Amino acid sequence: MDEIVVGIDVGTTKVCTLVGRVESEKTARIIGVGIEPSEGIRKGVIVDLAAATQAITHSVERAEQTSGLEITSALVSLAGAHVSSVNSRGAVAIPGGVIDGSDVMRALDQARAVAIPHDREIIHVIQRGFTVDGQEGIRQPIGMHGYRLEVEAHIITAAAATADNLRQCVSAAGVEIQNFVLNPLASAEVVLTEQERQMGVAVCDIGGGTTDLAIYVDGNVWHTMVLAVGGNHITQDIAHGLRLPVTQAEEVKKQQGHAVRAEIGAEEYFSIRPFGEDYPVRINRQDLAHIIEERTAEMFSLIMQEIKRSGYDGLLPAGMVLTGGTSALPGIKRVANEVLGMPVRTAQPENLVGLVDRLNSPAYATSVGLLQWALTMQEHDLSSGRARKVRRAKGEKNMNLDGIKDWIKRLLP
Numbered sequence: 001m002d003e004i005v006v007g008i009d010v011g012t013t014k015v016c017t018l019v020g021r022v023e024s025e026k027t028a029r030i031i032g033v034g035i036e037p038s039e040g041i042r043k044g045v046i047v048d049l050a051a052a053t054q055a056i057t058h059s060v061e062r063a064e065q066t067s068g069l070e071i072t073s074a075l076v077s078l079a080g081a082h083v084s085s086v087n088s089r090g091a092v093a094i095p096g097g098v099i100d101g102s103d104v105m106r107a108l109d110q111a112r113a114v115a116i117p118h119d120r121e122i123i124h125v126i127q128r129g130f131t132v133d134g135q136e137g138i139r140q141p142i143g144m145h146g147y148r149l150e151v152e153a154h155i156i157t158a159a160a161a162t163a164d165n166l167r168q169c170v171s172a173a174g175v176e177i178q179n180f181v182l183n184p185l186a187s188a189e190v191v192l193t194e195q196e197r198q199m200g201v202a203v204c205d206i207g208g209g210t211t212d213l214a215i216y217v218d219g220n221v222w223h224t225m226v227l228a229v230g231g232n233h234i235t236q237d238i239a240h241g242l243r244l245p246v247t248q249a250e251e252v253k254k255q256q257g258h259a260v261r262a263e264i265g266a267e268e269y270f271s272i273r274p275f276g277e278d279y280p281v282r283i284n285r286q287d288l289a290h291i292i293e294e295r296t297a298e299m300f301s302l303i304m305q306e307i308k309r310s311g312y313d314g315l316l317p318a319g320m321v322l323t324g325g326t327s328a329l330p331g332i333k334r335v336a337n338e339v340l341g342m343p344v345r346t347a348q349p350e351n352l353v354g355l356v357d358r359l360n361s362p363a364y365a366t367s368v369g370l371l372q373w374a375l376t377m378q379e380h381d382l383s384s385g386r387a388r389k390v391r392r393a394k395g396e397k398n399m400n401l402d403g404i405k406d407w408i409k410r411l412l413p
Helices: 049-067 101-111 160-172 183-191 194-199 231-242 246-256 285-310 332-340 362-383 402-409
Strands: 004-010 014-022 028-037 073-078 084-093 120-132 135-138 148-159 176-182 201-206 211-217 220-227 269-272 281-284 320-323 344-346
Touching (some): 004 049, 004 160, 004 183, 014 049, 028 049, 028 362, 073 160, 073 362, 101 120, 120 176, 120 220, 148 220, 160 176, 176 183, 176 362, 183 211, 194 201, 211 285, 220 285, 231 246, 231 285, 285 332, 320 332, 332 344
Parallel strands (some): 320 344
Antiparallel strands (some): 004 014, 014 028, 120 135, 120 148, 201 211, 211 220, 269 281
16 A cells, blocks of 8 residues: 655645655655635634634545545644744663663653643654763764763744644544644755755745744754744735725735835836726836835844844854745845845745646645655654554545654654
8 A cells, every 4th residue: 555645734825735645755746635715714823613624624625536535634734923932951861871762762751841831732842952971963862872861852832722723623624633743844844955954044934824934053943933924914015005905905916016116117007996996096016016015024024033032143154945925926035135134045845746736836835845744754753663554545544643643743854
């Protein structure tokens, strides 16, 4: 039987379910796609259970139809301003003098034993680096001789009630959540190069309702955060400034929008019909670009504040990689470059195989990244000698995944 991986990206703008058939350690052929407009989700958080459940169910059903498989479990993306992170250390003695996998697990357990409020839930515990007998900077300690092992871990938590609401919606669609994956970590799987991760880079996933940030230094995640601003705020500004319905403002943004006023000719116009007008009105594209430029500059200044607050702003020689649907806006790279004062590039999923007609876009970085995360998870499971149990073709129920859930949470991204 072929190995199957499933990811459900639950965003503010869309719900995207992807089904992939594992072809190698690095590649999954996409055999099922279900893209549905989001309902009942605002700024990455569920605000209407029934509407969100319906959107997720429709997305899952479409992916089932195109793949011919029944989806019973999946990795699910998570975002929203309720997400927060903290760095923690754990230390253990090595009784045998040689470090093995169980020692690493014990050290990670010590690191995750931080005081987490009862209303929060741990989503990821990601190892940043190890110290053996005072020797820092060790990336893989298994097999080394030593008497004391320390691990520095990055712990990502979410509001427990918000995570439970998302669980309820996905469960109502008939799918068990294998694990939550934070949006920027999933996106990073497909848009960052290994060289960028080593040098120091920030990945910034700008969606409809949230902007998700992850900072990588020395190949590992050092900082994560989610801002409750995104492309929808630009749309709202356009709707307000040009007196348009939000749906029409979104179309104007996609078709006529540009983030740099100086790059638009003074004589460029387009026609729209605002509220209260009987006939179409001609709008100067520079006026539209001015609205967009102001909001995007504000968004990047907020991002810069967060990077400086993290203390890692001097550790990013590779700059920032932009992805997410809003990063496709013309001119946004230039605004980011000017506000942040660092190298900026935009990225989208590449080297995809299978049903990929619509997926070659920054908007689907998280969706494709979930499949890549599942492949990485599988690789870690195999290397640790754990048999990974995956749902099979239609009609065959998913086997129990509880045994590997803790292991998944400790994965490197």
